[in-house]
Amino acid sequence: MASPMQNELKRPGTADPPAVRIALITIALLFVALFIFIPVIAVFAEALRQGIGVYFAAIIDPEARAAIRLTLMTAAIAVPLNVAFGIAASWAIARFDFPGKQLLLTLIDIPFSVSPVIAGMLFVLLLGVRAPLGGWLADHGIRIIFAEPGIVLATIFVTFPLAARELIPIMQAVGSEEEEAAIVLGAGGWQMFFRVTLPNVKWGLLYGMVLCNARAMGEFGAVSVVSGHIRGHTNTMPLYIEILYNDYQFAAAFAVSSLLTLLAIATLIAKYYLERRVVPVKTEQDDLAVKVAA
């Protein structure tokens, strides 16, 4: 695709008057500055307001470390499970025709349209000590709500569609010719998967993992409902930030926030470059299918 500058030189019929162009660019820059750049800068400014010593003390505090550990552990369980689901779902949906496929796609999207608070509430209703299933588990000494398993479950729920939603259009766009060739030439199922399918979708897979991971580490509402806020025990980083903030420990709250902000920025950079690796896989005619499904 030609760059816009070339367009303006080569295609005068599509150029806007300079005054309009400058006005629109200015408005766009101001809007993005107001809602994106000022908040990012504010996180770091607030985190360092009381000096670098307070900043590091807040990060290496035992409670902060416990929160970081739980956040990492939650992501380490939720991301692989949802990526495995994404691979299975995209294989079934992109490679085979079966009745109810459209319904399945709609059902996969459900967690996107459920408020995080309601997502957390679902697990309290299902597995809280007052619910039949939760009560039975509690009788057997298994505590899920107000404990780590609840946090992991709620996180799996809210990040559920992310990997599948990235992989389905990519799997469709790649097409099945190479895989069919591998099978016809005598490759086994797993051989085909590891030698043909996986290399073909690897960037899309990584892209899905990055998105899923960012959401898993940052989820707040759903996790807040199921955690019960037991200090140092069931706090993830976003929950710990809330506790510090409500304790008026603002510098510490923003110090922990700065770690998650760095993760968000790293995610955006990875996303930007991975998108460009995913694109060459698409052919012209599949372009539309990818957009519609995305």
Added chain:
Amino acid sequence: MATTTRRTNVLPGFGLTLGFTLAYLGIVVLIPISTIFFKTFTLTWPQFWAAVASPRTIAAYELSFGASIAGALINSVFGFVVAWSLVRYEFPGKTLIDMMVDLPFALPTSVAGITLTAIYAGNGWIGRYLAPLGIKVAYAPLGVVVALTFVGLPFVVRTIQPVLEDLDQEYEEAAATLGASRLQTFMLVIAPALIPALLTGFALAFARALGEYGSVVFISGNMPMHTEVVPLLIMSKLEQFDYAGATAIAVVMLTASFVILLGINVLQRWSSRRLAA
């Protein structure tokens, strides 16, 4: 099972992958979702009605829907300008902006919440200039609009941007050749092509805003009847162990979300038909 497709399909793994997909979907999503509807059936009608139609709940609906619409409208206007600038113009920092537009997707909502509160509080970077003018943002309904604008920002930009990139500029040239002014070309050629994407972006931003909790909880101040959005109300009912009340309100919100989701699906089909034509 793999051979039940019309064309002979030599690929393996259909039963395994579909089986795993359905089992995982059932355990993680469908069973939890179904509990909310079972729980609703245990409520009596007066109980249900008392929860979903109390004055406090009505005030929360008004704020949630009103602020979500306001945020989605702001994003529709400015998100369009951002998408247009990114696709059509060259300017310094363009790559950085293109990269950072998705920040509200990637930034945890509690981080967004405390940061926006710090910026818009009476002594904050922006709040201190608004306070003398009598404009209160943090701990006021306006703060809810700011937070919901933040979370919805990427949706409008990212739904318009690809459509704008694919828009065939020959139509604009044809319009210019035929004597249309640039404004006429925009209104009569470009705008109609973008309307489905704009509506989809609006609906996505609206749906996201409606359920938002983390970024609102800090900036709103959570005063019942005044700055309490519906997810906050559900949360406070859960904290009081009023599961029946929380469930009733959640069912209303889930129904609203599913209606919006359905609307978005219809819009996207309309939009893809237009793209294909």
